[in-house]
Amino acid sequence: MSSVSTAVQFQPADEPRLDFVACASLAGLHRMAYWEWGDPDNDRVLVCVHGLTRTGRDFDPLARALNREYRVVCPDIVGRGRSDWLIDPSGYVIPQYVADLVTLVARLRPARLDWVGTSMGGLIGLGLAGMAAVSPALRPSRGPWGLDAAADVPLGRMVFNDIGPALDVDGLARIGEYVGQDLRFDRYEQAVDYVRTVSAGFGPHDAAGWNALTRFVFREQEGQWVKHYDLRLAQPFALQTPEATTAAEALLWQAWxxxxxxxxxxRGAQSDILRQTTAQQMVERNAQARLVEFDGVGHAPTLRSDDQIAAVRDFLLTP
Incomplete structure (x- = not known):
């Protein structure tokens, strides 16, 4: 008599699951939202972290391409998307984001943790990797909410999307001009036009692509379309001094x-954030690094096109 297996094979879904994790700041607790793709029991985890004013849904195409091999987790960094806003806006800085991601990693319990970080998400990853440089294993401690400690969470491979230890001042000034602007549009199409204008560095996209890049960064509120994030995150961004930037770059280079x-x-070949000379320095100073550039793209590649997705997939999955 033949036996019939009762096991249910996991089938990847077209849309992610939404969950939340409690994190701590000096002002108290806040919830960080994260979007999860793939088998929830898969202990091979890929964390994808977005740029300054974006959300975890930026990685939908990449997640769909990798959710059979990975449990793909894409957080909305605090102050953005579906995550809480901080009581104290001075907490909108990289150390707080790193602490939040350590809490998330403890929740996920990966056997292997790979990383894709776009712009700010790459700096968060570099901060996390700096902890791993001190200890070969990343060991998040037990949190106050009953989370078990992750005993050994080995970092696997890391993708840094148009970001490095040295930042172009002119590029940062361009971003700083629009981060804190309180814009409101009567029609969604106006929001799409705005995103297409300020995000020209994303490179060429068709109408569906620009719609997808707008869908989660504007929300409807009282009949108008407004930005999805806490505008106060521009405050610590604007307070950066040249001395503080120099000190931060020294720490980032040490981690790198x-x-x-x-x-x-x-790297987008026309990037105004990651200079070509900086990218070459990164390759020269770390023997385990390699560089791929995309023509016709500035800051930052959106990881939506076939060639960009293939570059990430091949790097992460090739033995």
């Missing part, structure tokens, strides 16, 4: 020089 895992640097 000791990055203990293979890394892929993606």
């Amino acid at each position: 020089d000791h990055l203990p895992v293979p890394s892929l640097i993606l």
Whole structure:
């Protein structure tokens, strides 16, 4: 008599699951939202972290391409998307974001943790990797909400999307001009036009692509379309001094020089954030790094096109 298996094979879904994790700041607790793709029991985890004014839904195409091999997790960094806003806006800085991601990693319990970080998400990843450089294993401690400690969470491979230890001042000034602007549109199509204008560096996209890049960064409120994030996150951004930037870059270069895992640097050939000279320095200073550039793209590649997705997929999955 033949036996029939009762096991249910996991089938990837077309849309992600939404969940939340409690994180701590000096002002108290806040919830961080994250979008999850793939088998929830898969302990091979890929964390994808967005740029300054974006959300975890930026990675939908990449997640769909990788959710059979990975449990793909795409957080909305605090102050953005479906996450809470901080009581104290001074907390909108990289150290707070790193602490939040450590809490998330403890929740996920990965056997292997790979990383894709676009712009700010890459800096968060570099901060996390800096912790791994101190200890070969990333060991999030037990949190106050009953989370078990992740005993050994080995970092696998890391993708840094148009970001590095040195930042172009002119590019940062361009971003700073629109981060805190309180814009309101009567029609969704106006929001799409706005995103297409300020995000020209994303490179060429068709109408469906620009719609997808707008869908989660504007929300309807009282009959108008407004930005999805806390406008106060512009405050610590604007308070950066040249001295503070220089000190931060020194720490980032130190973390990069000791990055203990293979890394892929993606660069838009016309980027005004990651200079070509900086990208070359990154390759020269870390033997485990390699660089891929995309023509016709500035800051930052959106990881939506076939060639960009293929570059990430090949790097993460090739033995």
